[in-house]
Amino acid sequence: MNQNGRSGHLPKANAQWAEEISLDLDMVSAICPHCHIVLVETNSDFTNSLGTGVNTAQRRARFVSNSWSGQPFRGSSSFNHFFNHKGKVIAFASGDHGSAVAYPTELRFVTAVGGTRLVHRSGKGRKWAETVWNGTGGGCSGASKPSWQHDRKCHGRTENDVAAVADPATGVLIFDSYKTGTEPWRIVGGTSAATPIITAIYALAGNPGPAYPSAFPYRHRGKFFDIKSGSNGNCRPVRRYLCHGGKGYDAPTGVGTPNGWSGLHR
Numbered sequence: 001m002n003q004n005g006r007s008g009h010l011p012k013a014n015a016q017w018a019e020e021i022s023l024d025l026d027m028v029s030a031i032c033p034h035c036h037i038v039l040v041e042t043n044s045d046f047t048n049s050l051g052t053g054v055n056t057a058q059r060r061a062r063f064v065s066n067s068w069s070g071q072p073f074r075g076s077s078s079f080n081h082f083f084n085h086k087g088k089v090i091a092f093a094s095g096d097h098g099s100a101v102a103y104p105t106e107l108r109f110v111t112a113v114g115g116t117r118l119v120h121r122s123g124k125g126r127k128w129a130e131t132v133w134n135g136t137g138g139g140c141s142g143a144s145k146p147s148w149q150h151d152r153k154c155h156g157r158t159e160n161d162v163a164a165v166a167d168p169a170t171g172v173l174i175f176d177s178y179k180t181g182t183e184p185w186r187i188v189g190g191t192s193a194a195t196p197i198i199t200a201i202y203a204l205a206g207n208p209g210p211a212y213p214s215a216f217p218y219r220h221r222g223k224f225f226d227i228k229s230g231s232n233g234n235c236r237p238v239r240r241y242l243c244h245g246g247k248g249y250d251a252p253t254g255v256g257t258p259n260g261w262s263g264l265h266r
Helices: 015-031 047-060 076-082 191-205 213-219 237-242
Strands: 063-066 089-093 111-120 128-132 162-165 172-175 185-188
Touching: 015 172, 015 185, 015 191, 047 063, 047 076, 063 191, 089 191, 111 191, 111 213, 162 191
Parallel strands: 063 089, 089 111, 111 162
Antiparallel strands: 111 128, 172 185
């Protein structure tokens, strides 16, 4: 449907957006194959248009995945109402350009999603090893801090809350029917991959209830794989967690990557 919720009058085809759509839909379908998926296409990539699309999406679904974000800008608070929906998962990608905060990912009422590098390994225990993906966004923002975040070196909202695989070098396989590359099957990545993965896991966890779901990961920290190494930039030792993986919470990957759906349950 279009940004106003109508099935007709869709935007003109666009190769770049087609690839993003393929990635988002494939990841949601892979994680939650029985989910009903609604695709909302906006008229433009201006914040007002994108925000209208989010409003339309949350009227039709409890779980809204957004594989876009941008640099914070003056006057951005006038758009905050588009993304403030209690009882709805509004997940946003943190970006793919290293340590930096993004809008509207920095808002406390959305779930900020970071990225990891995920590789297979042999031996006992978990068969996968994860580190911070060096391209993931995340950091200390100037937005108001939610009550469920308690890191002391950032007085504002800290991105991110959670993470999933994002490194294109260890990326995901999608089918792009628009054929933006040499063939329709492509390996891609970015926090655009991590965000629909996280959103779909929220959907598996069930009805989020009346709260802000961005708080849920902090209630169930033991249900996540802690990402203890890797970085997306360089930070002073006293603020190392803002751009380096480490024991417990860190900005690039939040509380970690989900070990099943229970960490994203209310």
